[in-house]
Amino acid sequence: MTVGPFRVSASDFAALARGGGGAAVRTLRLARRSRTLLMIRSIAADPAAREAFSLLREVARVAPEAVDRVLDHPSVGAWATRTALAVRRGAEARPAELAFTAAAAAVRAGVPVDLEFPPARVFSLPSLGVVVGPGLAYEPLPEIRLGAHSLQVDLWAGGGVPDELPVASSVDLPWWQDALGSAWDLLTADHPVLAAEFAEVVSVLTPMPSSPTGTSSATLADAFGCVFLSPTPDAETLAVTLAHEAQHSKLVALMDLFALVKPGSDALFYAPWREDPRPAAGLLHGTYAHLGVAGFWRARRGMAARVEYARWRSAALITAEALLAGDELTPTGTRFVTELATVLRAWCAEPLPPAAEAVAAAEAAAHQARWQAANGPLPRP
Known part of the structure; x- marks a missing residue:
């Protein structure tokens, strides 16, 4: 041992x-x-x-x-x-x-x-x-x-x-x-x-029990190696959920080795995939997971995949930029998010069908409106 x-x-x-x-x-x-x-x-x-x-x-x-x-x-x-x-x-x-x-x-x-x-x-x-x-x-x-x-x-x-x-x-x-x-x-x-x-x-x-709001999944930091998962409607949804949770697992273990977020910060951020404000560590986890989600959809074909790719590449870049603009990351964390954001900026520059961009933008705006109605104005870095 x-x-x-x-x-x-x-x-x-x-x-x-x-x-x-x-x-x-x-x-x-x-x-x-x-x-x-x-x-x-x-x-x-x-x-x-x-x-x-x-x-x-x-x-x-x-x-x-x-x-x-x-x-x-x-x-x-x-x-x-x-x-x-x-x-x-x-x-x-x-x-x-x-x-x-x-x-x-x-x-x-x-x-x-x-x-x-x-x-x-x-x-x-x-x-x-x-x-x-x-x-x-x-x-x-x-x-x-x-x-x-x-x-x-x-x-x-x-x-x-x-x-x-x-x-x-x-x-x-x-x-x-x-x-x-x-x-x-x-x-x-x-x-x-x-x-x-x-x-x-x-x-x-x-x-997990079937979720009334769609697919539910989770990774617990202390229970590395386990994915908690509710039934999913199809193979593609399950596959992208597995990709999402694998990203969380990787980051959990990496954060054992490197301090990426300064301790003690009480700053809260907007996350385009959550209905509640998130602390910096939670936002970093969500950003990394959605980098994986965007990468999954980037490799797939069809209009639905193009919409998902447009939605999540943009969402993850928004939160990566918010983390870089704040003061919650350690120097190592800043290096990590800078690399992550470099990938997302390149992806966001890739052309997509205007119809896919429009649907993704409408979904993003609807989420922001719901979030603001529940939580107040969006936090600004």
Whole structure:
């Protein structure tokens, strides 16, 4: 169980800022694993976690790939972050729950488990499933095959998801297999680089209930590797949503390595994709995600795609320029957004059918009007 250091070259940083990243995306995933391990090491200083940590170290000695697989599971990152912060603040914490992570790694490696487990509403083994019998017998998490890649389907039975983020109570696995399979075929055929990046950073799907307002999706910073997603109406909508969430995942991990936004700022900004004002960090995330969305539509054909491309290239440039005009970015953040904006300026100079430009402009104006009616005048940099 080794920790860092992780380095991103200037060229890789620029590639990530421009919406891609290539091989650097794997570095981001490994850096997030290292972050999780650092959190666990700090938790292991508590006597209640020492026995579990000893088992985790023993498994790492004989089967390091089993430990890596468990550490990469989003629920472990979320638990480790939550618990380490609580311990540091002197708040209520449950460090003994490290036993679940250690046991999952041991079961994967075939190493005997002799641990005392803390009481839990649901006994969940991260990356494996929910325990249903003696001897750590468990009901495996379902999997969805996407070519050579696969996604585990996890409803977070052991908890750890914020109350405001709804999770479906059950999974229609055949529906999700068909829907994701169609979206994946589209991505691998038409957007292979995007598909490869998604496969690198996302390993778990958590279905959400159907949304009355359209498609809902989310990425939690502490649960790296998981995409929360409601059912979508068609393969293209699902594919662009996967692209959107992959961008969020990349930026989450990059911001572990680089401070892009100054802490403590209370400035709020207009976001053309939200109905509420956004802080600088949230606006940066949305801008980066919509850089990916615009890039997706740029590569597609048809009038509907031209409208979407016109809408989101312009929207993302508006927010990138607002961030650059403000004082919320660090010097590194300014470099990042400058690269991002360079791409968007070039895209916004590309000619499109006037009809597509007109529809996109009308949609943008309608959103601004709704936003102002709810929030008041648009913030100005």
